[in-house]
Amino acid sequence: MLTPKARGALSAAVNEALCAGLADDRCDWPVAESGDDAALTLWTLYELHYRGFEDLADESLEWHPELLRLRRLLERDLERRLRERYSAYAPHRSADFADDLFAYVSSHDGASVAAHVHRHADREQVLDLLRVRSIYHLKEADPTAWVVPRLPVGPKAALVELQYDEYGVGDPNRLHAHLWALGMEAAGLRADYGAYLDEVPLEVLEQNNAMSLFGLHRRLRGAALGHLAAFEATSSMPSRRMAQGLERLGLPAEIVDYYTEHVEADAVHEQLAVRNICGRLVEVEPGVADDVFFGAFTCLDLEDRFARWMLAQWGVSEGQDPDEERDVAPGSAA
């Protein structure tokens, strides 16, 4: 992909530096003009560590000290904001960590995009949703892969057991991000990485940035895995609703299959993530337990913010159908 369209002075300056090159001692970044400008800049800086940009002047910019300094400032700001949102929701703890985490996730009641897609959405609305979801799904599981080398033996083996399934069990045809790309193409959308970045809102940039933040900092390994657990634990039933909604609208089998795959896959993944990954991590490193809940909260809260944005775009009121059985929590395929 190319560097994304700037959303203000800061993202414009960073784009320019990435495309033209950057002296070692530059330190005069403009102030971000808006939340969008800051979030896009951070997204761009993170992207240097994933697939990068075709118009990058020099690949060594990935580790340029001035870009890392700027990233650190933006990350601090993001983490502070995420932690401020969390503090009000101190979870109740019993003796069983897995029970607590499952209960915590299911007690979070948020807006649900899947419930709307299931019964009411039209084709255009579904295509809107696929475009904005594509920013994450084309790198599905990648932010969590950063966490592997930071873990002790038990949780490390457990995380790789889950990730192995996300990455297709060695078969590229089954790799989840690839299943998504096939679904996008079949639906007549672009499947190339970052194709729809210019149209995603702050809420989506923030969802993506939070995952990269948690994944890239060893200090935040608990939050990364709590986020993973909440993501997986809110996926099976919403994925079924998505699959049925897409089928109702006659969308192609490839994109329906992506969601169908996640009904059963994530019923496994939620058990692995909560019990074996987070549960074992907290046994060995009890100090990160609160961050596991912080990560879980962040996942649910950001999805709720996204869902409210998406439903507002469509002019749909947040309340779910009275005849729709309640989601365990809002979510999307993981």
Added chain:
Amino acid sequence: MSESRTFEHPDIVLCPGGPMLLRGDHVIQDADGVSHRTERPVSAVCRCSRSASLPWCDGTHKVLPEKLRPT
């Protein structure tokens, strides 16, 4: 707390209130005598009988009242 040197890694795990996890390749025969082959490294077999994807778990157990959940 440090980790032990050997780890429990059972082939079958009964999740409280949820499915049975099954590691490896297996063929499961359901109540109607139909066989289902596992398709992933770890599979979740439904124990509450309320899944819409039987014999596999689809997360439905989580919205059941406590007394209908598997122990």
